[in-house]
Amino acid sequence: MTKANHESLLDICRRHGLRITGQRRVILEVLDASGDHPDVEELHRRVAAIEPGINIATVYRTMNKLAEKGLIERHMFEDGRLRYEPAPEQHHDHFINLETGEVVEFRSDEIERLQEEIARKHGFEIVSHKLELYVRARKPR
Ligand SMILES: [Zn+2]
Structure with a gap:
C-alpha cells in the first residue's frame, strides 16, 4: 500500500530464492514502482520502454510465477482485466x-x-x- 521503508519486491524475490534474470529484474522494479494495479499489457508497455526486446509472454509468465509464490496479488475487477500488485504488507x-x-x-x-x-x-x-x-x-x- 504505502511504499515508505518497504523491502523491495526484488529483495523479497531474492529472499524467496527466485532466479533473477536481467529481464525479471526490470519487470519486478517496474511492478514495484506501479501503484495503480496495472494489467499485463500495461505492465509490458512500461517494461518494454526500459527493456525494448522483452516479450509480453515473459511478463505474463513472471507474474504467474510470483503469484504462485504469493509474492504478488492478482485482482480481477469487473472490467475483466487481470491486474497485479506486489503482495501488500498490510491488507487493504x-x-x-x-x-x-x-x-x-x-x-x-x-x-x-x-x-x-x-x-x-x-x-x-x-x-x-x-x-x-x-x-x-x-x-x-
Ligand atoms: Zn491494492
Missing part, C-alpha cells in the same frame, strides 16, 4: 472508479472488525476476503 481493500478505471486503495479497521464480528455471529472465521467498492465521483450539490 479497493475502490474501483467506474468512470476512469482508476483503482484506489483504502483500509478501514472498522470494516475489518465488523467483518470478523459478523463472521463470528455466523459461526465462521474469515480466512481471507476481498472488498471491491465500485464508485464514481460524487457530484457536488
